[in-house]
Amino acid sequence: MARSKLFIAFIVLEVILLFGAYLHGNSLQISRRTDDLEAKRALVSRLGLTDLAIWTEARYTRHPSQADFFSAFQDYPGSPDHFPAGSLISPMQVYPEGME
Amino acid sequence: MTKHLKIIDYAITSLLRRRYKSFAILAAYSLTVTTLASVLFLTHALRTETDYIMQGVPDLIVQRTIAGRHELIPVDYAEKIGAIPGVSGIRPRYWGYYYDGLTEANYTLLGSGGEPAPLQMLTGRLPVNPGESAVGAGVAALRGSAVSGELILVNSRNIGVLFQVTGLFRSESNLLTNDLVVLTDRDIVDFFGFPPGEATDFAVSIPQSSEIQTIAAKIKQLYPDTRPITKRELTRTYDMVFGWRSGMMLTVFCAAIIAFCIMAWDKATGLSADEKLEIGILKAIGWDTADVLALKFWEGLIISLTAFLSGMILAYVHVFFFNGFVLAAVIKGWSVLFPTFRLTPAFNLFYVLIMGFFTVVPYVASTVIPTWRAAITDPDSVMRG
Numbered sequence: 021m022a023r024s025k026l027f028i029a030f031i032v033l034e035v036i037l038l039f040g041a042y043l044h045g046n047s048l049q050i051s052r053r054t055d056d057l058e059a060k061r062a063l064v065s066r067l068g069l070t071d072l073a074i075w076t077e078a079r080y081t082r083h084p085s086q087a088d089f090f091s092a093f094q095d096y097p098g099s100p101d102h103f104p105a106g107s108l109i110s111p112m113q114v115y116p117e118g119m120e
Numbered sequence: 121m122t123k124h125l126k127i128i129d130y131a132i133t134s135l136l137r138r139r140y141k142s143f144a145i146l147a148a149y150s151l152t153v154t155t156l157a158s159v160l161f162l163t164h165a166l167r168t169e170t171d172y173i174m175q176g177v178p179d180l181i182v183q184r185t186i187a188g189r190h191e192l193i194p195v196d197y198a199e200k201i202g203a204i205p206g207v208s209g210i211r212p213r214y215w216g217y218y219y220d221g222l223t224e225a226n227y228t229l230l231g232s233g234g235e236p237a238p239l240q241m242l243t244g245r246l247p248v249n250p251g252e253s254a255v256g257a258g259v260a261a262l263r264g265s266a267v268s269g270e271l272i273l274v275n276s277r278n279i280g281v282l283f284q285v286t287g288l289f290r291s292e293s294n295l296l297t298n299d300l301v302v303l304t305d306r307d308i309v310d311f312f313g314f315p316p317g318e319a320t321d322f323a324v325s326i327p328q329s330s331e332i333q334t335i336a337a338k339i340k341q342l343y344p345d346t347r348p349i350t351k352r353e354l355t356r357t358y359d360m361v362f363g364w365r366s367g368m369m370l371t372v373f374c375a376a377i378i379a380f381c382i383m384a385w386d387k388a389t390g391l392s393a394d395e396k397l398e399i400g401i402l403k404a405i406g407w408d409t410a411d412v413l414a415l416k417f418w419e420g421l422i423i424s425l426t427a428f429l430s431g432m433i434l435a436y437v438h439v440f441f442f443n444g445f446v447l448a449a450v451i452k453g454w455s456v457l458f459p460t461f462r463l464t465p466a467f468n469l470f471y472v473l474i475m476g477f478f479t480v481v482p483y484v485a486s487t488v489i490p491t492w493r494a495a496i497t498d499p500d501s502v503m504r505g
Contacts, residue, residue, distance in 0.1 A: 024128035027422060034429035038472070041436040045467030049168075052464045057172050059240035060293055065176035066237055067230060068213055068323045070354055072170065073256070073298040076226045077454040079217060082299070085349065085357040086183070086190070086321075 124414065131418040134398070146427055148383060153431025153479055154438065155376040158447050160471050161439040167362040168466040173296070174355045178323035179332055181213075181349040182339055190347075192318040197343055201324065204338050206331040212319030214308040218273060218301070223262045225456035229273075229312070231305035241297070244287035247304045254287030258298035258457040271301065276313035283307075294459035324348075380479065387486040396494055403499035412495040413488060420487030424480040431479075432472060440465040 063069070075081035135142040182201065184193035195212050202210040214231030232254070236246040246254050253271055260266045271283045289297035303311065324339075326332050329351070336348035391399070402412055438444060443461045452458045 022129075023132040024125045027128060027132060031425060031429065034426075034433060037433050038429060038436075041433065041465075042467045042469065042472075045436075045440070045465035048465050055240075056292055057169065057464065060169075060173040060296060061176040063176075063239055063241045063289075063293055063296060064173050066234075066239060067302065068178050068211070068233065069230075069296055070177050070181060070349075072295050072358070073228070073258075073300065073457075073459055074295065075453055075455050076228075076299045076457045078226075081453070081455075082217070082226065082228060084361060085354045086181070 124418070127411065127414050128418050128422070131415055131422060134415070135419060135422065138394070142423065145383070146423055148379070149423065149427035149479075149483070150431045150434065152376050152380045152383070153428055153475070154434045156373065156380075156479075157432050157435030157475060158438050158444060159373055159376075160468075160475065161435055161466075162444050162447055162461065162463070163362040164468050164471065165439065165463040165466040166461075167359065169295070169464055170358040170362065171355065174358060177351055177354050179326040179329070179351050180324040180336060180339075181354070182322040182324060183347045183349065184321070184343075184345055185347050186345065190321075192314060193321055193346070195317050195319050197346070198322060200342055201322065201339055204335055204342075206326055206328060206335050207324055208327050209325035211323045211325075212305075213321050213323050214305045214314070215320050216308070216312050220263075220273070223456065225259075225262060225299070227259055227273075227299050227301050227457075229301050229303060229308060231308040232302050233305055241290050241293040242287045243290060244285075246287055246302060247283075247307070248286075250304060250307055251281075251283055252286045252304065253283035253307075254289065254300075254302040255285055256289045256297035256300040257291040257294055258459065259301055260285070260288055262457065273301070273311070275311045281311060291460070292462060294462065298459040299457040384482050384486045387483070387490070389490070391490050391494055395491075399491065399494045400499045403495065409492075409495045413492055416488050416491035417484060420484035421480070423487075424483040428476055428479050432475070436465070436467075439463070 070085050071083040073082070080087035182193065182197075184191050184197075193212075198210045198212060201207065211233055213233065216229050218227045218229050219225075220227060232246045232248075236248050239246070242254060244254065255263075255265050255271060259271075263271055265271045265285045266288055269285050271285055272280050273283065275281050283301075283303065287302070289300065308314070324335070326335055332350050332352070336350055339346055339348050399412055402415070403409075407415075438446065439461070440463065443463075448458065448461060
């Protein structure tokens with residue numbers, strides 16, 4: 021029965037590690053929220069930033085929220101794309117008024 | 121209990137007898153779970169962080185559009201918009217894009233606007249005087265500005281302009297500032313050659329969030345050539361970018377799901393001759409069907425539980441300790457300046473349970489079902505194939 025006990029011990033160890041990851045994540049969420057995230061929010065507020073600087077290859081991937089999506093034949097996520105990142109961003113969903 | 125421990129013992133021995141196949145399945149399975157979980161962890165952490173920091177975005181952005189395209193907005197529009205009841209402030213924003221031929225990267229040039237308040241995410245200070253700048257860590261690294269303290273950019277008249285770097289954004293804020301070059305508003309106007317009295321757009325402050333939509337409608341009525349973008353629309357954009365239906369999720373998710381389905385399908389469609397022979401022998405020496413099924417159940421569970429737990433742990437380490445470097449290479453696209461994902465870990469227990477259910481259960485089922493078919497037939501005919 022040595023092997024079965026070894027297996028059970030291994031699984032218990034992995035569960036403990038995963039639970040540790042859960043605790044690690046939650047504790048950092050709480051501690052960073054008060055300093056790092058608050059500082060980032062102050063930065064956004066001070067500079068009036070609107071978007072994340074993830075994809076810098078095109079206007080509509082750098083500022084997806086500012087892209088002019090409403091007229092035909094534009095560069096916008098969902099249109100036949102020139103840039104790889106455009107295919108990673110789904111097009112803006114347009115809700116009928118009052119349906120949000 | 122003892123009986124099951126002995127069955128587990130036997131199951132491990134049986135798996136070790138086919139060690140190369142077992143390890144190959146374990147490795148492929150773990151890799152699939154790691155990939156799926158990495159995407160989940162990354163998008164969930166990005167969404168959690170974005171939700172929080174995006175609460176600081178302007179309440180309303182007012183752009184001007186001509187022929188369906190974003191155009192510069194006359195600054196005197198601000199007078200009437202600022203007079204709308206409920207609006208507490210309006211500020212023109214001066215910003216634009218700059219392609220740096222030297223490094224083949226795109227930067228975002230932004231006017232600092234307002235007074236230089238101290239920012240925790242900035243080492244140094246925001247530009248106050250003409251010829252000063254604050255740059256993101258990505259730009260600083262690409263242009264060596266941190267060392268030289270200078271940044272030379274070519275303006276709209278094809279003249280090189282030298283800026284003194286007075287501030288460096290800390291790398292923790294990379295997600296927001298990696299490609300950012302902050303200049304004074306006046307420098308931005310001069311650099312891009314904006315016509316006098318025009319700005320890129322307006323940031324409007326509205327203290328009562330319930331009034332934003334009404335004020336947006338009023339602005340649209342007042343100036344039909346404008347496009348107001350509400351705070352809600354700004355934040356919703358990122359819900360969509362990192363949502364489960366986004367291309368970011370689907371790109372990696374689909375490939376991993378297909379790989380997993382092929383593996384499960386392969387298991388479910390039949391047993392190998394060796395496995396059939398083993399079941400036949402076990403039945404012949406007196407194991408009943410329930411024991412054989414228990415054996416195969418444990419075999420499936422040993423592989424799938426080990427792979428699932430290892431995959432989840434690997435994914436967590438990959439995303440939050442190694443900044444998701446493998447995934448980042450996939451989603452980078454053609455961006456020359458791409459931020460490092462130093463994210464605050466966000467662990468959603470619900471996602472873990474869903475992942476567990478959708479990976480462990482199908483695999484165990486696809487191991488047990490063909491065994492059940494073999495176990496209920498006569499041992500002699502099973503052994504003869």
